[in-house]
Amino acid sequence: MQRIGVFVCWCGSNIAATVDVKAVAEAAKHEPGVVFSTDYQYMCSENGQAMIREAIKEHRLTGVVICSCSPRMHEATFRKTAVSAGLNPYMVEIANIREQCSWIHKDMAEGTEKAIILARAAIAKVHLNAPLVAGTSPVTKRALVIGGGIAGIQTALDIADAGFEVDIVEKAPTIGGRMAQLDKTFPTLDCSACILTPKMVDAAQHEKINIISYAELDSLSGFVGNFTAKIRKKARFIDETKCTGCGICTEKCPSRKGLNDFNMGLNTRGAVYIPFAQAIPNVAVIDSAQCIHFRTGKCGLCEKNCSAGAIKFDQKDEILEREYGAIVVATGFKPIDASAFNEYAYSDSPDVVTSLEFERIMNAAGPTKGKLVRPSDGKHPHEIVFIQCVGSRCTEDATKGKPYCSKICCMYTAKHAMLVREKYPDVKVHVFYIDARTPGKNFDEFYRRAVEQYDVDYIKGMVGKVSVEQDHLHVQGSDLINNEQIHINADMVVLATAIEPDPTARALGTMLTASMDTNDFFTEAHPKLRPVESPTAGVFLSGVAQGPKDIPETVAQAGAAAAKVIGLLCKNELTCNPCVAHANEALCNGCSQCERVCPYGAITYEDKEVRSPEFRGIKRIAVVNGAICQGCGACTVTCPSGAMDLKGFSNSQIMAEVDAICR
Amino acid sequence: MSLTNTVTAEDLIRISGVDPSKCMQCGKCSGACPSYDEMEYHPHQFVAMVRKGQIEKLMASDAIYQCLSCFACLERCPRNVEPAKLIEAVRVAVIRQQGMNHMTANDIPEKLDEKLPQQAIVSAMRKYSK
Amino acid sequence: MSVNQEWTPNIVAFCCNWCSYAGADLAGSGRMNYPANVKIIRIPCSCRLNPLFVLRAFQRGADGVILCGCHPGDCHYSTGNYYARRRMTMLFSMLDYLGIERGRTRVEWVSAAEGAKFAATMNDFVKTITDLGENKKLEDLRCKK
Numbered sequence: 001m002q003r004i005g006v007f008v009c010w011c012g013s014n015i016a017a018t019v020d021v022k023a024v025a026e027a028a029k030h031e032p033g034v035v036f037s038t039d040y041q042y043m044c045s046e047n048g049q050a051m052i053r054e055a056i057k058e059h060r061l062t063g064v065v066i067c068s069c070s071p072r073m074h075e076a077t078f079r080k081t082a083v084s085a086g087l088n089p090y091m092v093e094i095a096n097i098r099e100q101c102s103w104i105h106k107d108m109a110e111g112t113e114k115a116i117i118l119a120r121a122a123i124a125k126v127h128l129n130a131p132l133v134a135g136t137s138p139v140t141k142r143a144l145v146i147g148g149g150i151a152g153i154q155t156a157l158d159i160a161d162a163g164f165e166v167d168i169v170e171k172a173p174t175i176g177g178r179m180a181q182l183d184k185t186f187p188t189l190d191c192s193a194c195i196l197t198p199k200m201v202d203a204a205q206h207e208k209i210n211i212i213s214y215a216e217l218d219s220l221s222g223f224v225g226n227f228t229a230k231i232r233k234k235a236r237f238i239d240e241t242k243c244t245g246c247g248i249c250t251e252k253c254p255s256r257k258g259l260n261d262f263n264m265g266l267n268t269r270g271a272v273y274i275p276f277a278q279a280i281p282n283v284a285v286i287d288s289a290q291c292i293h294f295r296t297g298k299c300g301l302c303e304k305n306c307s308a309g310a311i312k313f314d315q316k317d318e319i320l321e322r323e324y325g326a327i328v329v330a331t332g333f334k335p336i337d338a339s340a341f342n343e344y345a346y347s348d349s350p351d352v353v354t355s356l357e358f359e360r361i362m363n364a365a366g367p368t369k370g371k372l373v374r375p376s377d378g379k380h381p382h383e384i385v386f387i388q389c390v391g392s393r394c395t396e397d398a399t400k401g402k403p404y405c406s407k408i409c410c411m412y413t414a415k416h417a418m419l420v421r422e423k424y425p426d427v428k429v430h431v432f433y434i435d436a437r438t439p440g441k442n443f444d445e446f447y448r449r450a451v452e453q454y455d456v457d458y459i460k461g462m463v464g465k466v467s468v469e470q471d472h473l474h475v476q477g478s479d480l481i482n483n484e485q486i487h488i489n490a491d492m493v494v495l496a497t498a499i500e501p502d503p504t505a506r507a508l509g510t511m512l513t514a515s516m517d518t519n520d521f522f523t524e525a526h527p528k529l530r531p532v533e534s535p536t537a538g539v540f541l542s543g544v545a546q547g548p549k550d551i552p553e554t555v556a557q558a559g560a561a562a563a564k565v566i567g568l569l570c571k572n573e574l575t576c577n578p579c580v581a582h583a584n585e586a587l588c589n590g591c592s593q594c595e596r597v598c599p600y601g602a603i604t605y606e607d608k609e610v611r612s613p614e615f616r617g618i619k620r621i622a623v624v625n626g627a628i629c630q631g632c633g634a635c636t637v638t639c640p641s642g643a644m645d646l647k648g649f650s651n652s653q654i655m656a657e658v659d660a661i662c663r
Numbered sequence: 664m665s666l667t668n669t670v671t672a673e674d675l676i677r678i679s680g681v682d683p684s685k686c687m688q689c690g691k692c693s694g695a696c697p698s699y700d701e702m703e704y705h706p707h708q709f710v711a712m713v714r715k716g717q718i719e720k721l722m723a724s725d726a727i728y729q730c731l732s733c734f735a736c737l738e739r740c741p742r743n744v745e746p747a748k749l750i751e752a753v754r755v756a757v758i759r760q761q762g763m764n765h766m767t768a769n770d771i772p773e774k775l776d777e778k779l780p781q782q783a784i785v786s787a788m789r790k791y792s793k
Numbered sequence: 794m795s796v797n798q799e800w801t802p803n804i805v806a807f808c809c810n811w812c813s814y815a816g817a818d819l820a821g822s823g824r825m826n827y828p829a830n831v832k833i834i835r836i837p838c839s840c841r842l843n844p845l846f847v848l849r850a851f852q853r854g855a856d857g858v859i860l861c862g863c864h865p866g867d868c869h870y871s872t873g874n875y876y877a878r879r880r881m882t883m884l885f886s887m888l889d890y891l892g893i894e895r896g897r898t899r900v901e902w903v904s905a906a907e908g909a910k911f912a913a914t915m916n917d918f919v920k921t922i923t924d925l926g927e928n929k930k931l932e933d934l935r936c937k938k
Binding site for chain 1: 803805811814815817818820821822824825826827829830832833834835836837838840841842843844845846849850853854855866867868869870871872873876880906912
Binding site: 343389393394395397398401432434460461462463464465476477478480483485 | 685689691693696699700707736738739742743
């Protein structure tokens with residue numbers, strides 16, 4: 001029989017105003033096993049905790065029930081209190097009489113009655129509690145960063161600077177990500193490549209950072225501190241160790257049909273290519289779908305011209321198996337497909353471009369060498385219309401577009417407008433906007449400069465239709481402030497398309513068992529207090545994979561994620577959650593049902609010698625790895641023989657609570 | 664137009680099934696409207712005015728007959744507000760108050776103009792055959 | 794149905810620790826009222842709810858049982874609520890077969906941010922059960938005080 005102590009908290013007047021705490025304490029005294037019961041103004045205060053400690057010692061308590069606020073608030077506090085008095089922390093149960101009682105009920109009698117029932121349920125549960133001991137597991141002191149954009153690079157640099165090894169897995173042939181494609185950055189207008197490429201070099205030269213480019217995560221097993229990843233290194237048909245990045249092969253390649261992804265498909269490239277001049281690793285890659293050698297078996301010009309002998313047509317995908325203690329998701333974004341918005345004629349005219357395409361057109365290293373020309377005829381445009389919120393801020397039930405604000409479009413559109421006016425003062429620039437959203441340091445000032453100094457024509461209202469007419473685009477939109485319809489004959493239209501998570505994110509989320517929202521952004525463990533951690537232990541979030549953000553925010557989050565990873569990797573071992581499943585050997589018949597429902601692969605089977613009154617001999621039974629099990633309890637309900645149970649939330653404990661409530 | 668004050672915003676919302684509170688006043692509906700220049704009130708104003716309960720002005724305006732029911736606003740609205748249905752509801756509210764003095768389908772053939780586009784006939788049916 | 798004026802339903806709510814229990818806490822911090830006859834039992838995940846617990850509650854005299862979990866796709870354990878959904882569907886059809894009113898049991902998805910939804914759900918559920926009246930069919934009379 002347990003010796004239970006009940007402690008009823010007033011929480012000042014938070015509980016005491018609608019619950020008669022004395023009556024609750026008094027009622028608890030008459031429950032079986034309760035040897036001590038009291039009330040106090042603030043149980044969580046130092047005095048309150050001291051009172052609990054003394055009672056545990058004086059009355060030789062084996063179980064403690066605290067009637068107070070939600071266990072989500074102070075369960076950890078009171079467990080520590082119990083430990084300091086020599087009691088097992090899992091012998092403490094909380095009856096939530098604040099959030100789920102005093103705060104929602106107004107009537108004192110009603111509130112008191114419910115509080116007594118909740119206390120009774122907690123007492124009934126404690127009767128069946130058993131001391132639990134948390135196990136430990138070792139930590140592999142290496143981190144995996146998925147995605148080599150600015151988010152991944154910054155996270156990797158910060159982790160590596162703390163002395164831990166980091167692998168960056170990047171699916172493209174080079175790191176750099178979206179930021180490498182940008183021309184200038186707001187609100188300072190400094191060149192994107194000038195600030196990014198030194199970081200890329202830092203990452204490449206860091207002795208603790210290992211860049212695995214042109215590779216993707218194939219599978220992942222394990223748990224926090226002990227992940228095992230299989231990484232598929234795609235065949236680039238180039239020996240990375242031999243290639244010097246001289247670029248001769250890219251010049252000699254006769255195939256010129258492959259679309260240049262780095263330039264958003266605005267021009268073509270050879271079948272063997274280096275994405276851009278500052279690529280890291282500076283190693284060529286062969287696009288086998290375009291390569292004449294792969295299609296016809298002939299050609300091989302690159303091979304003949306490579307003085308380093310780096311071309312390897314017979315290269316195969318390679319699987320690397322590596323162990324990690326922590327994983328950072330930095331998979332970034334892509335712009336949505338603008339062709340769904342046929343009212344903007346994106347598919348009908350090459351002069352309607354997305355902002356990222358415009359970014360490449362304005363970039364000195366882009367397809368036009370930074371000269372602003374119309375993609376259709378290469379002529380200088382005289383009038384450009386920017387349309388904001390293309391695909392952002394739509395309703396959930398809209399057939400196209402995203403419900404969220406993409407956050408960066410207002411600022412980059414102001415930047416584009418300003419850059420155009422700066423370089424080509426003869427070009428008229430119109431911006432159709434719904435709201436100009438500029439929260440951020442020096443952001444609104446930047447936007448105002450576009451309006452005041454650069455005379456950009458901001459029109460509040462949306463464009464209803466863009467139609468292609470002979471040599472121009474007819475843009476029709478409403479000006480909501482002047483209450484008039486605007487018709488503009490533009491040479492180019494730039495669509496500020498919404499951004500969405502990279503399409504690889506969903507599959508990755510499933511692989512990592514990291515939860516995602518309906519838009520495929522990774523969910524944080526707490527939206528305010530744990531913004532860089534995934535609810536899945538050991539998985540951290542960096543950059544736009546978690547939600548739309550600009551470069552400074554991404555870098556800040558990357559640093560925060562790195563700090564969390566460092567905090568984890570500094571530990572030599574981790575304490576596991578002891579509330580895990582376990583199989584009763586006498587009852588288990590090794591049917592494998594539990595293994596199938598376990599989302600973590602925590603259950604395996606062993607042939608064990610069992611000696612019970614019913615059975616003697618060797619039988620196949622389920623074994624739960626306590627370090628992997630997260631304690632969801634799916635197996636306990638699935639088990640047909642009732643062998644599986646969950647520590648801390650056992651069948652008998654929950655039944656006891658049900659009985660206490662229904663008594 | 665003294666009768667109009669019996670129609671409320673709730674009536675229009677019920678008739679049309681449109682929730683004007685979903686509107687973010689981006690004006691894409693009006694930007695897409697081919698009758699914009701003819702209409703006294705534009706599609707986005709219909710939504711805003713119903714939200715604010717300014718029904719009488721809308722019912723008294725010719726704008727309800729200048730709407731072509733082409734559904735461009737409904738098609739392009741990023742927030743699925745469907746202004747065309749709201750305009751239709753105002754029209755219906757006006758017609759219901761006028762009593763049963765509207766055209767029937769049989770009246771149409773003699774009034775039909777050879778050059779009338781098909782779309783306009785459909786629109787006329789929508790407008791007058793309630 | 795003649796309902797005793799004194800009688801109020803007794804309702805057991807099973808809430809998953811990560812979403813719905815937090816949602817219930819949020820309803821509390823928002824001071825959103827719902828009747829005191831709802832008593833919450835915390836379980837780690839909606840998939841921890843053994844259908845037997847529901848039967849046990851009815852047997853012991855509960856008048857309604859509600860399970861709240863994370864929205865499909867948002868489960869902390871990634872797939873738990875899908876199992877819960879299927880199991881409850883099976884249980885509901887069995888209860889239906891036994892002649893237990895369908896309204897006495899319910900599954901509702903409440904996220905940690907949906908305090909208002911939690912309170913509204915509970916208000917609605919209590920009303921439904923009050924209208925249905927006392928659970929007499931499954932209640933084991935031996936369990937009566």
